[in-house]
Amino acid sequence: MQCVCRNPGRRGDGFRGAFTLVELLVVIAIIAVLIGLLLPAVQAARAAARRTKCASNLRQIGLGILSFADAHRGRWPDSTHTSEADPDTGGFTRAWIYTVAPFMEGVDEVRICPDDPLLSDRLRLKLTSYALNGWLTKEPEMRGDGPGFDNLRKITETTRSIIAFELSEKRGDSVFGDHVHSFMWFRDANKQAGTVYDMIDLEVALKRHYGEMAPYLYADGHVETIAAGTIRQWASPPWQTPEFSKPR
Ligand SMILES: [Zn+2]
Numbered sequence: 001m002q003c004v005c006r007n008p009g010r011r012g013d014g015f016r017g018a019f020t021l022v023e024l025l026v027v028i029a030i031i032a033v034l035i036g037l038l039l040p041a042v043q044a045a046r047a048a049a050r051r052t053k054c055a056s057n058l059r060q061i062g063l064g065i066l067s068f069a070d071a072h073r074g075r076w077p078d079s080t081h082t083s084e085a086d087p088d089t090g091g092f093t094r095a096w097i098y099t100v101a102p103f104m105e106g107v108d109e110v111r112i113c114p115d116d117p118l119l120s121d122r123l124r125l126k127l128t129s130y131a132l133n134g135w136l137t138k139e140p141e142m143r144g145d146g147p148g149f150d151n152l153r154k155i156t157e158t159t160r161s162i163i164a165f166e167l168s169e170k171r172g173d174s175v176f177g178d179h180v181h182s183f184m185w186f187r188d189a190n191k192q193a194g195t196v197y198d199m200i201d202l203e204v205a206l207k208r209h210y211g212e213m214a215p216y217l218y219a220d221g222h223v224e225t226i227a228a229g230t231i232r233q234w235a236s237p238p239w240q241t242p243e244f245s246k247p248r
């Protein structure tokens, strides 16, 4: 009895209070299991935080775009189709993000999505992860898709009209993209061929964020985070009228 009280360790005086190798391995195994359980939760929380940051970027950019339009009788900033390439960088310094830069604070803090695979290229070339809705450019008229919405005043339902998307990295030239060709997505030929969703997927980062979602900027300045599955529904029969990507 006396011995047990003085030496609670099993091996006697020399090992009093020490772990055996087996005990140490058990402790390590328990810690490993705990890390294994916690890691996915930590990663999910960080991915959700990046999704929130991206939506917040788009919201601030929206304020810049709307301030620009306000100061220019409703006109949207020009897209790269109406700008010149910068001879030094090959980038488009007059892409709309820099046209609206004077109307916002810290454009460099918000012009890139934290999950953008082209992050470093877009940072360097002074481009953005976000794309103007092609319906806001002169392009649909030029391509024979009907009159566009090249002025804020042509949009009556601002709360239901998307003005900017998150740009996909899938198109070959997408690092230079600053608008999406939304006016072409719902053409009859694409509907008949069943390729509407694929067309959208090529230009918009539908699944970039945690939960397979992406943020969408509306003409009243609010941002909605929409699941790719919802977009797929809107891009499949029976066709939504009007199509979700067309301002109204
Ligand atoms: Zn993003």
Ligand SMILES: [Zn+2]
Pocket: 081, 139, 179, 181
């Ligand atoms: Zn274009």
